[in-house]
Each structure stands twice: as structure tokens, then as C-alpha cells.
Amino acid sequence: MDLADLLDRPQDVVTWQIDEHDLVALVPELSTRIRQLEALRVRLVQEAAIRGAITLTGASSAVGWLAESSKLIPGHATRMMSLGADLDRFPHVKSSFDNGDIDVEQARSIIGLLLKVPDYTADIKNSADGGVFDDPTAECTDQCTKYLLANGTRENAEDTRRRVAGLASMLQPDDTTPPDDENEKLNEFFASRTAGGRLRVKGHFDKATGEQLMTALSALSKPQPGRTTTSGEREPDARSAPQRRADAFADIIRHYLDTWRRTRRRRRTPPT
Numbered sequence: 001m002d003l004a005d006l007l008d009r010p011q012d013v014v015t016w017q018i019d020e021h022d023l024v025a026l027v028p029e030l031s032t033r034i035r036q037l038e039a040l041r042v043r044l045v046q047e048a049a050i051r052g053a054i055t056l057t058g059a060s061s062a063v064g065w066l067a068e069s070s071k072l073i074p075g076h077a078t079r080m081m082s083l084g085a086d087l088d089r090f091p092h093v094k095s096s097f098d099n100g101d102i103d104v105e106q107a108r109s110i111i112g113l114l115l116k117v118p119d120y121t122a123d124i125k126n127s128a129d130g131g132v133f134d135d136p137t138a139e140c141t142d143q144c145t146k147y148l149l150a151n152g153t154r155e156n157a158e159d160t161r162r163r164v165a166g167l168a169s170m171l172q173p174d175d176t177t178p179p180d181d182e183n184e185k186l187n188e189f190f191a192s193r194t195a196g197g198r199l200r201v202k203g204h205f206d207k208a209t210g211e212q213l214m215t216a217l218s219a220l221s222k223p224q225p226g227r228t229t230t231s232g233e234r235e236p237d238a239r240s241a242p243q244r245r246a247d248a249f250a251d252i253i254r255h256y257l258d259t260w261r262r263t264r265r266r267r268r269t270p271p272t
Contacts, residue, residue: 003029035100041070042097042104046084073218075211079108086111090141096149105157110148113164117141120171140171161208181207220248 001022006013018026048054049062059065067077083104087094090111097107117140124136144167152160180186189203205213221244225234239247 001026003033006030007033032100035103036098038104039098039100039107042080042084042087045080046087049081049084075214075218080104083108083111086115090114090145092145092149096152102149102152102160103157106152106160109157109161109164110145110152113144113148113168114141116168117144117171120168120173123173184209216252217245217248220251221245 001018003026006026015023045062045066054062054065057065057069059068063074063077063081066072066080067074070077072080087097087107093102093107093110093114096102097104102110118137121136121140124140147167148160148163151163155163184206187203187205187209189201189205191199191201193199221241223237223239223244225237227235237244
């Protein structure tokens with residue numbers, strides 16, 4: 001079965017009619033196509049921004065237009081706009097992304113490292129014992145790109161993030177500390193009980209941890225319509241945005257504790 005036939009009207013696909021061999025072949029093919037389509041969206045958004053076409057929509061900003069038109073949270077839209085602007089600087093990463101070899105998160109991780117290479121190599125001399133470095137920054141960028149893309153084609157985004165962190169640790173001079181927004185040692189989380197027994201929390205985290213937290217909260221804190229009224233409309237979610245985020249945070253905690261308890265019970269239960 002041809003994937004193109006399914007994509008023409010995917011909502012009409014009757015999955016139970018598909019042969020088992022086609023099923024297992026279509027899923028990885030579709031996954032590659034999804035990555036390619038994501039890359040295409042990034043290119044289209046970047047082209048619209050460059051041409052100023054967004055002014056035709058009446059939107060006040062490119063990020064606002066993208067978030068609204070594509071149903072993206074503003075943070076995701078901002079990262080997509082930034083990625084589109086950076087990809088042209090790294091053609092090999094762009095090519096791998098466009099081909100569907102890596103996904104959007106892998107592309108962001110790799111480019112995030114490559115943008116820092118000039119700082120990492122600033123103190124490397126153009127010549128050294130045993131060899132001559134015509135351009136230390138270019139050589140380091142090239143080697144890091146080849147290494148990350150070669151592994152990225154067969155790994156997921158979390159694996160790539162770990163490789164990026166490993167390279168950053170090796171390349172960063174020993175006598176320097178990472179920027180505050182990347183320094184995990186500056187993370188703090190305070191929790192104190194009030195007189196009435198409620199818990200008050202406050203904290204700040206590095207950029208990567210903060211993005212992971214906001215991604216999890218955003219997915220769980222979307223407004224949930226209530227019951228259907230007599231007019232056939234759904235009642236709006238009466239919770240404020242802070243209340244929805246608090247409920248989402250509570251859901252994350254409950255899910256973790258439920259998973260932890262189930263894992264402990266499985267470990268304690270002897271095999272039959």
C-alpha cells in the first residue's frame with residue numbers, strides 16, 4: 001500500500017483493512033514523512049517572515065500569527081521561528097532535517113551547540129604542535145556536525161540531547177562556568193507550609209529544565225470545556241490560567257507517585 005494514498009484523506013483510512021506487513025512498513029515511513037512535513041513548515045514560516053507576508057494577516061507579530069494559526073503555544077512558536085532563522089547557517093543540519101533524518105528537537109539541540117562553538121574555540125591558537133588549524137571554529141563545527149548527525153539518524157531526541165551535553169562539557173574550558181540560563185547548579189526550589197497547612201512553592205531553573213516543565217504543564221493545563229448547555233454549547237473552563245497550571249502540576253505529581261507505587265508493588269510481588 002502506498003503511503004501517498006493514505007495521506008490524501010487520512011481521516012478516511014480504514015486501518016483494519018490494511019495488511020499486517022503494510023502496517024509495520026507504513027508506520028516508520030509515516031514517521032519520516034511527519035519529520036519532513038515539520039521541516040517544511042519551518043521553511044514556509046521562515047519564508048513568510050522574510051518576505052513580510054505575515055503583515056497580510058493583520059497579526060502584530062510573526063510569533064503571534066504562528067501560534068494562533070497553527071495552534072501552538074507561544075514558546076513553541078518562538079522556538080520554531082528561531083530554528084528557521086538559524087538553519088541557513090548550518091546547511092548540513094538543514095539538509096538532514098529537511099530529509100526527515102532528524103526531528104525538530106534534534107535540530108534545535110544540535111544547532112544550540114554549534115552556535116556556541118565560536119566561544120568554545122576562541123582561545124585555540126591557529127597553529128599547534130602536531131598540526132595546523134586553519135580555522136579552529138570551522139573545524140570544530142564540522143566535526144561536531146558530522147558526529148551528531150551520524151548518530152542522530154538512528155537515535156531519538158533525548159539521545160541527541162545527551163550527546164550535545166557531552167560535547168559541550170568536553171569543549172567548554174575548565175576555568176569557565178556555563179551561562180546562568182544553562183547552569184543547573186543555580187537551580188533552586190523552595191517549599192514551605194503555611195499556618196493553615198497549604199504549601200507555598202517558589203523556584204527557578206535552567207533553560208532546558210524550564211522548557212521541559214513548561215511543555216509538560218502546557219500539555220496538561222489547556223482549558224477543558226464543561227457540560228453542554230441547553231443551547232448545545234459547552235460551558236467554558238471556569239479556572240484561571242494559574243489554577244489550570246496548578247492542577248496540571250498536581251496531575252504530574254500524582255502520575256509520578258502512582259507509577260512509583262506500581263513499580264514497587266511489582267518488585268515486591270514474587271513470581272508465580
